[in-house]
């Protein structure tokens with residue numbers, strides 16, 4: 001069991017070195033000593049082989065991690081193979097090993113089962129001289145020719161039945177001054193390298209001191225003390241005991257009376273340079289060493305605790321005990337590492353479905369995962385929701401609420417609508433008639449382009465959501481999926497294609513939502529009706545205040561002027577005969593008029609009335625002419641609403657011709673219904689009549705002519721014989737331009753204000769509707785559709801046997817990384833299992 005411990009630690013050490021990891025502080029023995037103190041000699045004697053480079057100057061320039069692995073001798077291996085499941089038994093490893101002595105004869109030929117392996121080379125070395133050369137070459141390769149030192153270790157494993165399981169690290173000897181072409185800071189470099197190794201708490205320091213130098217000058221003990229002040233993990237090794245001055249000995253040191261080390265001092269006698277030169281075998285050297293201690297008067301009594309063999313045994317024991325002491329820590333550490341590595345490995349995905357027979361399952365699994373991630377991102381049910389930024393579905397909500405909402409909100413409903421535009425629109429749509437009434441046609445003409453303003457932000461909203469879905473799709477990735485870059489790319493492509501397909505229909509639908517709004521202007525919308533009433537009231541009150549400023553005399557003066565102006569207006573419009581015809585025709589059955597009307601007495605409220613025929617040929621309002629005039633705004637609709645009729649009825653009913661400036665246009669007689677030619681002849685409109693019907697009935701004189709500008713005039717003529725064209729023209733010439741302009745400007749201001757307010761009101765209704773509908777459409781046609789069909793689409797496009805191979809092409813970098821992590825995890829597991837089986841014995 002003990003044997004396994006060191007082997008497990010060795011295995012871990014290799015694994016960690018191979019993967020460049022240094023996460024576990026593994027127990028190991030590190031040999032420290034000043035130059036020529038005998039470090040290499042000690043190591044060689046322990047192994048029983050010549051395998052370390054020798055020479056003048058600094059030879060060891062890279063750490064040499066030497067793992068000694070006890071292999072069973074032939075008779076042992078038979079025993080072991082009979083129970084292969086049990087760990088290699090090394091019960092006699094701590095006992096004197098005959099093989100060690102027998103084979104440690106310095107023979108150049110490796111005996112059975114003795115060989116070396118380097119971690120950097122896939123080769124088994126049975127010739128130990130070759131090992132020596134490889135160490136030299138490898139040192140030169142990394143640390144250069146006879147130059148400085150390198151921290152990069154060389155890993156050498158020696159398998160032999162003659163060694164005890166041990167891990168020893170040979171380090172460059174401590175120096176004082178650079179020799180030859182050594183770097184000037186060589187001392188510092190070596191010291192730092194050594195300190196790196198021995199400062200790790202799990203390191204056992206083998207502090208070599210030559211006995212022929214005063215212990216007080218021992219560099220190794222000095223350095224060891226700096227990292228292990230209490231001497232808990234330092235073993236003192238005294239070399240060159242044979243070279244001490246005659247009459248002196250180191251018994252006090254070896255018995256721990258000079259320098260306190262818990263693990264004590266062990267004295268050894270290695271081969272002298274002369275022995276080495278003379279090819280004295282290891283066996284002979286060991287015997288000589290044994291003889292030296294046995295026969296030395298000072299060491300005779302402690303001979304069994306001296307020598308290389310005892311050192312090897314002790315090191316093995318110490319290392320073993322040390323590992324055992326550190327077991328709980330190591331197990332805890334391994335446990336943590338296993339958890340972490342397990343997680344790391346899991347991130348690469350399941351390996352259950354690797355292999356050809358599982359390709360379909362794997363593709364299906366990965367695409368399902370992808371689809372699920374996509375949907376989860378939209379739904380906001382992803383695990384790793386960000387707290388830093390909005391993502392997925394939340395971003396879509398943000399686009400709807402904030403981006404789209406803000407874009408719609410920032411549209412000015414009457415943007416680019418100048419007074420001139422409004423005036424032109426009104427004029428064009430009233431045709432030959434004066435524009436007292438603001439016809440709904442004008443309103444439609446003006447509001448439609450404004451509604452179109454909603455289109456760009458609505459389409460942009462679709463695009464933004466589309467882009468967001470694209471982003472979501474690109475973000476749907478996992479470490480597992482990244483292993484298959486081609487599958488990942490294909491998944492993204494298929495979903496992108498699905499989204500692209502939906503973009504067109506969604507945009508078209510949204511566009512049609514705007515078109516629908518522009519197709520029919522529903523002035524009967526309850527919100528608009530309510531709103532326009534308020535607007536009218538406000539405008540009216542505003543206007544009323546202005547009217548109050550005018551004097552009664554001007555009213556009288558204008559009563560004539562207005563009538564004249566009315567005639568003039570009719571005349572003016574002659575040039576628009578065709579348009580007038582159109583207008584009248586169009587409105588023949590369902591005229592819809594937004595009316596700015598001179599009020600009757602009942603003009604304080606807004607009414608809707610049937611207006612079956614064409615719009616009235618209203619008089620041109622002379623807003624300023626009547627201080628009591630009221631502005632009426634009426635929304636006509638298909639059911640018909642005739643303010644002209646209404647006003648006429650009102651004024652007719654009230655008989656207060658003076659109240660309505662329309663009256664002035666239609667003859668200036670009292671009791672004229674506003675805008676009704678019939679009213680001009682004192683017709684009492686009960687039931688209310690359409691102004692133009694009335695007008696036509698009289699004006700067209702039953703000639704069957706369609707009402708047009710001319711017929712209007714004719715009607716006027718026919719209606720009021722008092723007018724003759726000459727006097728009218730005359731009056732037209734006489735009418736001061738200034739007066740006319742003043743009147744127009746005043747009216748226009750009224751109309752413009754009113755129509756702007758109405759456009760804003762209607763626009764807001766449409767805007768609200770669009771703001772409500774576009775997100776719904778986008779969700780339905782784009783988001784939900786993609787969400788619901790993504791899985792099917794992926795399966796239909798990619799779940800094909802012929803594609804599997806291509807799709808499951810693995811990213812090589814990730815694959816090897818996964819392999820590395822897997823190996824690491826296996827090593828941790830193995831070590832952990834072995835450590836768990838270890839029987840805890842009290843430290844020796």
Ligand SMILES: Nc1nc2c(ncn2[C@@H]2O[C@H](COP(=O)(O)OP(=O)(O)OP(=O)(O)O)[C@@H](O)[C@H]2O)c(=O)[nH]1
Nearest residue numbers: 035036037038039040041173240269270271272273
């Ligand atoms: N007589 C005698 N000579 C020894 C003993 N130990 C080492 N030597 C000699 O001392 C010299 C240096 O020994 P090494 O083992 O090379 O010492 P080192 O510490 O590895 O030297 P560097 O690797 O150069 O730092 C060699 O000539 C050895 O033969 C010993 O116990 N007795």
